Amino acid sequence: MFEILIEDSFDAAHNLRGYQGNCERLHGHTYRTQVFIRGKSLDEQGMSIDFRQAKTELASALAQLDHQYLNDLPLFQVENPSAENLARYIYNAMDKSFPGHVHRVTVWETPTSAASYWKDE
Numbered sequence: 001m002f003e004i005l006i007e008d009s010f011d012a013a014h015n016l017r018g019y020q021g022n023c024e025r026l027h028g029h030t031y032r033t034q035v036f037i038r039g040k041s042l043d044e045q046g047m048s049i050d051f052r053q054a055k056t057e058l059a060s061a062l063a064q065l066d067h068q069y070l071n072d073l074p075l076f077q078v079e080n081p082s083a084e085n086l087a088r089y090i091y092n093a094m095d096k097s098f099p100g101h102v103h104r105v106t107v108w109e110t111p112t113s114a115a116s117y118w119k120d121e
Ligand SMILES: [Zn+2]
Pocket: 014, 023, 027, 028, 029, 109
């Protein structure tokens, strides 16, 4: 099994509804996003997943979130735009491009706090 990792980031504002603490107030993050994609075999060039294609797909998923007030997006009208829900959204977006290959998505909200999403097997 091979696994590649790509990384990108986006800037956005949010607030967590119903949270008892300062995250209930409007604030922003530079979200660092990591996507782990697995492949069982290599192509003729010796690659499992094309970094360039993966980065293009990730950039396209993150473009929906970049410089947005996340709570305003239809995606987060009901669910909070938590790091966990962002990781799941990005996972599902990447899974459409690499079905069955996306292993895990990790979203860093701060340099020391991250949440990951993957499908339990
Ligand atoms: Zn926050």
